[in-house]
Amino acid sequence: MRILMVSPYPPLRDGIAAYAQQSVIALRSAGHDVEVLSPGPSAAHHHLDLVGPRGALALAKRVRAYDSVVVQFHPDFFYPVGASPTERAAVSAALTVAFRLAARVEVVVHEIDYRHGRGGSPTALAARALWQQVDRVTVHSESEAQAFVEAFGVPRDRVHVTEHGAAFVPRSRADRPTARRSLGIDDEAFVFLSIGFVQPHKGYDRAVRAFRGLPAPARLDVVGSVRVEEPQFVAYAEELGELADSVPGASLHLGYVSDELFDRWLTACDVVVLPYREIWSSGVVERARLLNRPVIATRVGALAEQTAGMADVRLVSSDAELREAMWEAAGHARRDRDALSWPSAQEGRDAIQAAIVERAAVARGGPAVTPATGAPVAGRHRARVTAPLRRVGEVHLPDPGPGRGARPLARRVVRRLTAWQLQPLVDQLNALGRAATESVDRAAVRDEDDASSTGTRA
Structure with missing residues (x-):
């Protein structure tokens, strides 16, 4: 059978690309002739920009040459990010044409928003018409199948x-x-591993916070890369790195992870920690199953179904349960955790109040003082040197505003036509501003630390 696989493909750093590659290998092993069409530069046979109605109609011109078309589906491959209901309906209609022209269509659903199929809106009707053209829909759990139907x-x-x-x-x-030797990990270390693309919904920050306070030889390694250079993803990676730096024993290894390196990290670890905020099914869980690694994961999506047959899995429903599971896995019973030093209620309130005062001072660009004495606190130098940067504020595209008539309409049209070019520049400008403020802030902290050290020695 001659098959066209539509999917991202290696060397692209993408979990779906890796999944597609393994599917292609399996199909070829079964004797099929498989070609790959990728939405971006890769090792695929064909490349085609699939986003928008034009992309779907271009796909329609190619599908009739094959006995079967297999689509690895993620909405971002076809629908513009932030698409309006009208745009979504147009893309669905174009994909309907493409799928209707194919001899057979199978779609493997990796992510989808079921809300787009519910109700009687034109968007929902177009989405349902699209999926009626698919001969086989593949999902990874029974709950996903029920929700899809x-x-x-x-x-x-x-x-x-x-x-x-x-x-x-x-x-x-x-x-x-x-x-372990190749990764620089001591033999006696107890290694927690969170691995995969670094994005907010993966929840790796939750693992770092749950790990805080665990004594050596326990260590937590967060391993992965930013999937797409969107400002919110880059900012999350930076915040995660700062958080890991503040927790002894925790490390963020940010960079490309090959399939071989991915499995090597899994082999080296003691427990895989997957504190997802949202997900349906996880490729990391499957690789942990393949390599017989214990897993601690949050009870979200269909992970309970996916992990049902695994021998060593603990599902948690809160950050407190995550912390408890990690500490117990490292051999620390509850009484050991209770014995660790913990601030008194008054000490906790004082620390919180001091942090609030210092942050407020830094935000307004003025000196911070202690609530009790009125004396300046350590952050006064930081607040002073970063004040000019903080007063600048962030840049935003002008709102076209409400109203009817030619002028408001023209402003809205211009905004829509130019936003895709201008918004990345705005995001980059704001990111540069935040980076400059942070750099000056860190330099000020070093100055304060140096001054404190000099005073102590004196």
């Missing part, structure tokens, strides 16, 4: 549940001692 009205016999890791194979030959 309810949202898009697809017959249940067309929706199939396949294990997320059905085509996964080990990518590293290293044993545990070899993996």
Whole structure:
């Protein structure tokens, strides 16, 4: 059978690309002739920008040459980010044409918003019409299958549940001692690992906070890269790095992770920690299953179903449960945790009040004083040197404003036509402003520390 796989593809750093590559290997092993069409530069046979109606119609020109089309589906591959309901309906209609022209269509759903299929709006009707053209829909859990049928009205016999890791194979030959030596990990260390793309919904900051206070030889390694250079993702990675730097034993390893390195980290660790805020199914869980690694994960999406057959899994429902699970995994019973030093109620209130006062002073660009004595606190120098930067404020695109008539309409049209070019510049300008403020702030902290050290020695 001649098959067209539509998906991101390596060397792109993308979990769906890795999933597609393993699916292609499995299909070729079964004797099929498989070609890959990728939405961006990659090792695929064909490349095509699939975003928007034009992308879907361009795909329609190619599908008739194949016996089957397999689509690894993520909304961002086809729908513009922030698309209006009208734009979404247009894309769905164009994809309907493409799927109708194909001899057979299978779609593997990696992420989807079921709200777009509910109700009687044109957007919902177009989405349901699109999915009616698909011969086989593949999801990774029974709850996803049920939600898909309810949202898009697809017959249940067309929706199939396949294990997320059905085509996964080990990518590293290293044993545990070899993996640890290559990564610079001591033999006696107890290693928690959070690995994958660094994004807010992955919740890696929760793991760092839960780990705080765990004594050596415990360590937490957060390993991954930013999937797309969106400002919010880059900012999250920076904040995560700062948080990890403040917690002894925690480290963020930010950078490209090959399939082999991914599995080597899994082999080297003692427990995989996946504190997701939201997700349906996880490829990391499947690789942990493949390599027999214990998992601590949050009870979100369909993870309870996905991990049901795994031997060593603990699901948690809160940050407190996450902390408890990590501490117990490292061999610290509750009485050990209770014995650790903990500030008194008054000490806690004093620390919180001092932090509030200092942050307020820094924000307004004036000197900070202690509530009790009125004396300046350590942050006064920091507040003074960063004040000019903080007063600048962030830049925003002008609001076209309300109203009717030619002028308001023209402003709205111009805003829509130019925002895609101007908004990245605005985001970058604001990011530069924050970076400059942070750099000056850190320099001021070093000055204060140096002054404090000099005074102590004197």
